[in-house]
Amino acid sequence: MELVGEEKKIQTLFSELRLADERTAPSFSATWNRAQARALRPRRAFNLSFAAATALLICALVSLAWWSRHWQRTRQPNVVAIAPSGVVPDLKPSEVAPASKVSPTPSGSEPKKPASAEHRFEVSARLRAERLAARQEANLLANAKKQATAISSWQSPTATLLSSPNDDLLKSLPQLNESANDLKSFLPNTPK
Amino acid sequence: MDIAELKAELETLHSASFGWALSCCRRDRGEAEDVLQTVYLKILEGKARFRGEAAFKTWLFAVIRKTAAGEYRRKLLRSLKLITGAEQTGDRASPEAGPSAAFEKSEVQIRFQTALKSLPARQREALHLVFYEDLSLREAADVMGISIGSARQHYERGKKRLRETLDTAEVAYGISWRRKENPNAV
Numbered sequence: 015m016e017l018v019g020e021e022k023k024i025q026t027l028f029s030e031l032r033l034a035d036e037r038t039a040p041s042f043s044a045t046w047n048r049a050q051a052r053a054l055r056p057r058r059a060f061n062l063s064f065a066a067a068t069a070l071l072i073c074a075l076v077s078l079a080w081w082s083r084h085w086q087r088t089r090q091p092n093v094v095a096i097a098p099s100g101v102v103p104d105l106k107p108s109e110v111a112p113a114s115k116v117s118p119t120p121s122g123s124e125p126k127k128p129a130s131a132e133h134r135f136e137v138s139a140r141l142r143a144e145r146l147a148a149r150q151e152a153n154l155l156a157n158a159k160k161q162a163t164a165i166s167s168w169q170s171p172t173a174t175l176l177s178s179p180n181d182d183l184l185k186s187l188p189q190l191n192e193s194a195n196d197l198k199s200f201l202p203n204t205p206k
Numbered sequence: 207m208d209i210a211e212l213k214a215e216l217e218t219l220h221s222a223s224f225g226w227a228l229s230c231c232r233r234d235r236g237e238a239e240d241v242l243q244t245v246y247l248k249i250l251e252g253k254a255r256f257r258g259e260a261a262f263k264t265w266l267f268a269v270i271r272k273t274a275a276g277e278y279r280r281k282l283l284r285s286l287k288l289i290t291g292a293e294q295t296g297d298r299a300s301p302e303a304g305p306s307a308a309f310e311k312s313e314v315q316i317r318f319q320t321a322l323k324s325l326p327a328r329q330r331e332a333l334h335l336v337f338y339e340d341l342s343l344r345e346a347a348d349v350m351g352i353s354i355g356s357a358r359q360h361y362e363r364g365k366k367r368l369r370e371t372l373d374t375a376e377v378a379y380g381i382s383w384r385r386k387e388n389p390n391a392v
Contacts (some may be wrong), residue, residue, distance in 0.1 A: 020369055021337075027318045028337035034315070035225045040239055042220040046213065049246035 087143065209255055212249060215262050222339055226267050229334040230274035232323065237281075241274045248273065260348055267339070267349040271331070320372035329364030332357055 178184075207215075216223070223245070227238035245266070248254040254269045322330055325357060328350065335346035347357035 021365070024333070024365065024368065025337050027314075028334070030315065031318070032225055032338055035228060036221045038235070039221045039224040040242075042217045045220070045239065045243050046216070046246055049243045049250055052243070053250045157384050 085141070207258075209250075212256070216246065216266070217370065219263055219266060222263070223266060223270060225338055226334065227270050227274060229330065229338070230271055231278070236276065237274075241270060241277050244277065245270050245273050260346065262344050263339075264341075264348045267335070267341075268351065269350060271351075317372065321368055324371055325367055326360075326363055328352075328360045331369060332360040333364045333368065336361060341360070 224238060227245075228235065231237040231241060240267055245254070248269065249256075256265050259265075260268075324334070325333070331350055332343075332346055335341045335349055337364045338345065341349070343357050343361060344354050346361070347354040350357060350360075352360075
């Protein structure tokens with residue numbers, strides 16, 4: 015790079031600085047040897063930050079795995095609860111068939127499958143899910159019944175104010191074909 | 207490049223590397239020594255590997271720059287945690303000590319270095335690489351990890367600012383900073 019004017023002056027100042035730095039620079043061999051010694055020094059086996067990061071990562075992975083499993087479990091009963099066999103009788107057998115095929119009934123009508131541990135686990139999990147769904151459904155029904163009863167027997171708090179001893183008279187109308195005596199009873203101040 | 211070749215190259219560039227490390231460490235000699243040592247350690251351990259994508263000097267200076275930045279960050283963190291430099295070795299020379307003390311105390315150089323320190327880091331780096339290390343702007347841009355256009359900007363602005371600072375401080379370099387440019391003014 016060609017330098018002109020003030021650049022040459024800056025260059026001169028930098029050259030002076032460089033000369034001074036070169037005089038005070040540590041020897042290469044000393045720096046190199048120190049670096050080599052540092053390289054040979056055994057590293058600390060336990061790095062705290064690395065251990066903390068690893069622990070955090072493991073925690074995150076475990077919680078993710080647990081959550082995904084839990085999510086799958088909770089999702090399965092919901093499917094069953096939406097269309098339980100007892101509540102929806104309109105479903106055709108062909109529609110229900112896949113679920114009934116998948117879920118083994120305790121009656122033992124299906125042919126026995128090889129009872130591997132995985133299969134057994136699946137079956138027990140499914141049974142548990144079905145039981146849970148049935149319980150939830152029963153609770154829902156009971157709650158609905160309670161609510162219906164409460165609504166039908168509800169009375170306004172001021173209903174008693176509207177009732178009086180002459181309710182019968184007020185609610186009934188005199189008929190034309192009634193006897194004169196009966197009609198007199200509607201008139202005020204008339205002895206019966 | 208095997209380790210013997212690397213060592214030979216590093217030895218050739220040692221003083222220039224030290225100068226660059228000094229610049230990157232705001233002229234703190236102890237820190238510059240540490241940085242240079244760390245750079246050699248990185249090279250020895252293979253953490254910094256020369257792949258021949260750039261000139262060796264450019265690559266080495268880029269490694270020094272990165273290492274110095276990392277050390278500076280670490281130092282800042284340490285100071286935030288109020289951990290004083292207990293790890294610092296006792297044999298480290300103070301910035302003012304050594305045979306250069308007399309030179310450092312020369313007025314012109316003090317003012318020049320003060321002016322240099324007052325520049326933004328990028329501008330200081332660009333000027334250092336061009337004037338101190340005799341690198342081209344392209345090489346300086348490679349070392350700084352920026353485009354040549356940006357490097358040129360930093361270089362020009364740095365020059366202008368340095369001149370202004372020196373003018374303000376009335377640095378008497380030679381006859382005079384201004385007088386030399388315009389002899390008729392005397």
